Amino acid sequence: MTTPPASDLPSTPEQERWLTPGVRGIGSASFLADVGHEIPTALLPSLLTSTLGAPAAALGAIEGVSDALAGAARFGGGVLADDPARRRKVAVGGYTTTAVLGAATAVATSVWQVGVLRAAAWTARGLRVPARNALLADIVPTSAYGRAYGFERMMDNLGAIFGPLLALGLVAWLGVQWAIGLSVIPGLLAGVAIVYAIRHTPKPASRDKVPLRIRVRPVLQGGLGRLMAAVAAFEAGNVAATLLILRATDLLSPGHGTHTATTIALGLYTAYNVAATVASVPAGRLADRLGPRGPVLVLSGGVAAFAVSYSLFAVSGAAVAALAIPFLLAGVGIGAVETAQHSAVAALAPTDLRGSAFGLLATVQSLGNLAASTVAGILWTALSPTVAFTYLAAWMILALVGLLFTTVRRAD
Incomplete structure (x- = not known):
């Protein structure tokens, strides 16, 4: 006899100890994977321009194609992750493949090889995201979703801080290509961590394979559909953090010089990541304490922080x-928003559609981020940075209205 997922069982004092080996395993996988892929990401510009002699346009093209494939893969990964047995294989394969392909760019001898490896690595990374999020929902009770997803987000953000620092140290010690090659170590350790987590996850109740079907309409029914609409509005204004860095650099350059302004801007970006890391678990705890409406309320608070x-x-x-104030507010905002989005989807999605729900969420995030950065960049260039950020703030206000509607409907 097999055990049903933890989220389907009545909550007990034992289950309320939510930081289980499975949760720690998934959190560790997120940390190690982020460290692993942040190293080649941080060093990719140097590899392309200094080592291979490629123009800056090549970097933009490679990153654009890779991000687009990652977004598409997240949707496909959601379909795969509807099957509890299949989602385990996708998670393990996604982590290990990303590690190997990302590190393999170290031995690339041409720009096209870097492009192919980067795109393939990002596709594998996109595939694993819905599987990981669905696995996490399998191993904690509904009342602990906020804390569990907050912990996973905290570990992911820690990896984003530690990865570039490790890259700097490795470059100073061994050089760019060796540093990229060694990124396979934390990446493969992430694969080991996800295997450890799976070993502490209840086995699927049924051994029958779930047919591969794209199911969007069932996911968007009821409260989850209203939530996704509000999330889409938020993501349409959730610009890439690089534009925040550019805004700070532009404002600081006249008084400090370009080099110093860039250094200060990167320091502010580090503070943004620290704020996101620190905010994730408290945001999750608050979402759990506030009951069924908690994730939406915390999500609203995060969106409001972005609006300001x-x-x-x-x-x-x-x-x-x-x-520093808007950087910190944006950091707290993203820590709260990512935690609340994941816990809300886990709570609202039918158990047999969790993979598709997380895949759809990830797709909305990817497409929204692309649209936000593209439109904001055009407005910035054609009009002014003030117009660009006013446009983004307007999307945040629209998202807040949508979340208010969602909250009122849940209360009814």
């Missing part, structure tokens, strides 16, 4: 302290 942050970026002056 973008408004400040639109009017901010060149003072470092004044710029």
